[in-house]
Amino acid sequence: MPIEDAFPQGTPVWIDLQSADQPAAATYYRSLFGWDVGPALAETGGFSLASARGVPVTALGPLPFEDAPTVWTVYFSVDDLEATAAAVTSAGGSVLLEPGEPVPGIRLAIVADPAGAVFGLWQRREHGDPWLRDEPGAxxxxxxxxxxxxxxxxxxxxxxxxxxxxxxxxxxxxxxxxxxxxxxxxxxxxxxxxxxxxxxxxxxxxxxxxxxxxxxxxxxxxxxxxxxxxxxxxxxxxxxxxxxxxxxxxxxxxx
The missing domain is CATH 3.10.180.10 (2,3-Dihydroxybiphenyl 1,2-Dioxygenase, domain 1)
Known part of the structure; x- marks a missing residue:
């Protein structure tokens, strides 16, 4: 079972889905990939954790605002969230969500590259949770x-x-x-x-x-x-x- 638990700077560290219909999305992906999808919890910002064989795969959540698109977001590991966000603007990108801690223990920012591609920055704990990769459903x-x-x-x-x-x-x-x-x-x-x-x-x-x-x-x-x-x-x-x-x-x- 390919499980990642080390995320050096620049490594993809997580993905999540923000959906216009979170319950329907949970049903769709559960049926497609066989995920176990937990309940949406206030302490996780309304996101539901999806797992395969007991290991986290992703999270499914609501839209951040009414007219936002339903979209998958990729997050990259960074060692210093504030410094990396500053580097985004210096390099010609833009910061869409300032560095913060939207969920206790999770520090992230949402940014866009100069071409407009949106992605996340995530400063993960030194010993973060494992992430299932590179096998069916992951x-x-x-x-x-x-x-x-x-x-x-x-x-x-x-x-x-x-x-x-x-x-x-x-x-x-x-x-x-x-x-x-x-x-x-x-x-x-x-x-x-x-x-x-x-x-x-x-x-x-x-x-x-x-x-x-x-x-x-x-x-x-x-x-x-x-x-x-x-x-x-x-x-x-x-x-x-x-x-x-x-x-x-x-x-x-x-x-």
Missing amino acids: VDWLELVAEDPASTFPFYESVLGVGISEMRVGDEPYGLFDVGETSVAGAYRSDGTEPAHWLVYFNVADLDAAVVRATELGGTLRTEPQSAPGVGRWAEILDPQGAGFALLEPEPEPA
Whole structure:
């Protein structure tokens, strides 16, 4: 069971969903991924913790204000929340939610990169709770989608301290965000028809079956299944409230 419990600066540390219909979202994702979804609690800001096999996967919450979009948010670990938020503005980004502690023990801020992609900064406790990753029903990959993602690389290098490298996905170059020798997220060049954003990929054992299930439950297939050697097969989905995410069936490891 891949469980992460160490989150150096620049590492994805958590994701959450803020939804226009939190109970319906809980039903949808519970049915799609088999999550155990707890009750919405005042002490967690109205969020419900979702777990798989007893290990936290994500949290599902209400919208922060009435006209906010239903959206998945990616959070990156930082060592000094205030200093990193200041670095965001110095590097050309913007701070949408000032550093604070909205829930006891959780210090975070919401920011946007120069292209407008929104993400979170999270200063986690030294010994934080574990996070389930990279197995069916859990987060597998995180990706910046933008018309010109390379233009934002200096921002992420400056703000998060990540390194930048590149691989090939099919015939296209694909950017990677690295913490030490580990690639922790990717960057994909879009066609410019959608705003810059961070996309969450959830691991599934059978992409075709997961796509059928996702749409049967009321979701919408946004992109047809695609594949790439060394990566696997994936497709993008919109949930019933309009939040985008992706399903990824990773290519099996060589025997």
